[in-house]
Amino acid sequence: MGNESRRLLLLLIFLLTDQLRVNSVIGICEHSFNDGNKLYNFSLASPLPKFPHGILSEDGFYKVAGNETVLWFQLCGGMLFNHDPPRCAECSECGGPSRCGTECSALAARNAGGYHVCSTLGHASSTNVSILDKQNPFKGVIVRMSSSGKDPSCSLSVSVLCDSNGAQGPDSVEKLGTCDYAATLRHPSGCATIISIGGKGFGWFGTLLTIIICLFGAYLLAGTVYRYFFLGVQDIEAIPNLDFWASLPHRTQIFFSSLVRQFSGPSTGNRNSYSPVNS
DSSP states (O other): OHHHHHHHHHHHHHHHHHHHHHHHHHHHTEEEEEETTEEEEEETTSOOSSOTTTTSOTTSSEEEEETTEEEEEOSSSOOOOSSSOOOOSOOTTTTTTTTTTTTOSEEEEEEETTEEEEEEEEOGGGOEEEESOTTOGGGEEEEEEEOOSSOTTOEEEEEEEEOTTOOBOOOOEEEOSSSEEEEEEEEGGGSOEEEEETTOSOHHHHHHHHHHHHHHHHHHHHHHHHHHHTSOOOGGGGSTTHHHHHHHHHHHHHHHHHHHHHHHOSOHHHHHHTSOOOO
């Protein structure tokens, strides 16, 4: 029994840890953009029907080569290598030579004298998501990450273009500076979702009316329960102030009738009753 409880405890800890990891991954890759009456929401790591891990590569990493540089990266998380790991003479800040690529989110390798020299470009904790085109929020987003070690200027910017038909790329890598790189891929996760539209709510009057109705309902319910259980009033008589509510339609009719008479003036019959009598 003790071993079984221990196994259940370990399983619970594992599930909680995995859930926290998933929530943290989703959190760092969320972005909202307010454009007038519309709020666009991007959640890159949220599962999609054909992409259960969202924008995250199911291989554990993306790889692209160009301009004598090989780039490995993963969006919204760290890289995992079951095959084709980076082979670098140095891999500081990203796992070292034996586990190169496992402790960062982006790595660039350039050939120097027949062997690869790697530079860490970014970590998941430094991920920043911004809108690609504010004039057209549906176009996609830019995911930028940077390193915080001895090469603080190193960075990677990945443009995630909205493509509801499927995922493509990255096909090329662009070097923007001494240690700044850019890549582009197309993915359904780059498509925005409108989660709120301004001007389509109850407004202050609707909210006030809802509060009044709820308070009135609570009053009737509390009064009925009190009169039925504590005062012993039976049937419909348990409703508080029943006589008033029963006479309310008649009172309302009299009120509106008096308003109509007030604004329409004296009736024809009344005018005739005071007309002079001809001799």
